[in-house]
Amino acid sequence: MxxxxxxxxxxxxxxxxxxxxxxxxxxxxxxxxxxxxxxxxxxxxxxxxxxxxxxxxxxxxxxxxxxxxxxxxxxxxxxxxxxDHSKQRLDTRIVEIPVLYNDPWTHETLMRFRDRHQDPNSTDLEYAARINGLKDVQAFIDAHCGSPWFVSMVGFVAGLPFMFQMVEQAKQLEVPKYLSPRTDTPKQTLGHGGCFGCIYSARGAGGYQMFGVTPAPIYDPQQTLSYLKDSMVFFRTGDIVQFNPIDRAEYDRILEEVENGTFAPKTQAFTFDLQDYQADPEQYKKTMMEVLYVD
CATH class of the missing domain: 3.30.1360.40 (Gyrase A; domain 2)
Structure with missing residues (x-):
């Protein structure tokens, strides 16, 4: 500690x-x-x-x-x-979140606000890849979804998770926020500012770089979805999130399930142990993914 x-x-x-x-x-x-x-x-x-x-x-x-x-x-x-060492263990969940990276909706939005961006001639993904020393957008996406993320707090706007990627400090993806905030951000956008990732739970203003969008609702005030019946806010502090890249066809399929009320994110209960993780982070992350994707 x-x-x-x-x-x-x-x-x-x-x-x-x-x-x-x-x-x-x-x-x-x-x-x-x-x-x-x-x-x-x-x-x-x-x-x-x-x-x-x-x-x-x-x-x-x-x-x-x-x-x-x-x-x-x-x-x-x-x-x-x-x-107390018992505080280094946390009963939590591992959650898979599908993501359509480089989607048309965040792309259209970011192009409307290039005057507020550090690099008006690049998209957010192109800029993020370049300043992180990665060869192209796909390499950045691979790094972004290559290791799970830890939800360290939920808030700012209702249901918005702040996430910290579970990688060594030298591999942290870091991207500054926009020079001045946008007045529009699509709902369920994957954002990134500093070393933190987030998912915008509702449409509105925002300053984080935009990388993609998930079809999975994370905030439902009407609580119409089965996995949001107990709480209108999906994420909890301590959740471990694995992003799963999907294509447009898969995005549309999941969106149809959402509209039919049959979709629920893949979720598995898990007890996270900080000491075991620190002893061998890479092996521990493999174990977590085995838990998530167990048949």
Missing amino acids: LSQPIRYTFGGDEQLFAEISESMSLPAFFKSLGMVQAIEAQRIDGILDVCLANASFQVRFNPDVIHPDILLAKVKALESMAQ
Whole structure:
């Protein structure tokens, strides 16, 4: 686990922000998760909510019930509890998400906003491939779907997952956001900003580079789809996502299943163990894929 101390700051009168690390990593996420679980288990009077993020967490509290300094002392006292090795295991899911890369809808959209892009003469995929030192768009797509992604938080807009690819730091795909945000992004677009990937759950503004689109709805306020009956939001923090490249014919077939109410993403329950993953990441990822694609 990470050895650096947690950095605490207050945001206004009702927020305590805790920064585990300045950069995202699985150890940082699990340390943050352990702290959130420890805080929630204490049921401290005055705490209204605890929000887990990529490499941090935030506590919302009522200062009329608990003084900020007392809250800070109580949270700091839980740091040793969060080091419990049991917090390095997480009961989660492995999920396959079909993706039509280089699709016509995101292409049409990105062409309308080239004046806001770092390279107006390239598409988002061409730009991403070039600045990551990859020979062409297909090489970038291969890298993007070549290793699974870890959902480190869900939010910003309803149902939107932030994902961190499970590869060594030197292989992280990094692409800056647009110079200024677009006013339009197709629903279910695969986006990328910095080292984070996301899926836009609804149509709207956005600043991440656009690589493709999935036919699989991830947010359904009406909860008409079978796999969204229990929750209108599909993704959960800790989900492990494998992107599966598909062609237009497969996209249309899945979309028809969605419209008929018969589609559900391939999903398998899985207990992720951080120590086992760190011991041999490549073999561990192979094991995860065997679990996902078991007959």
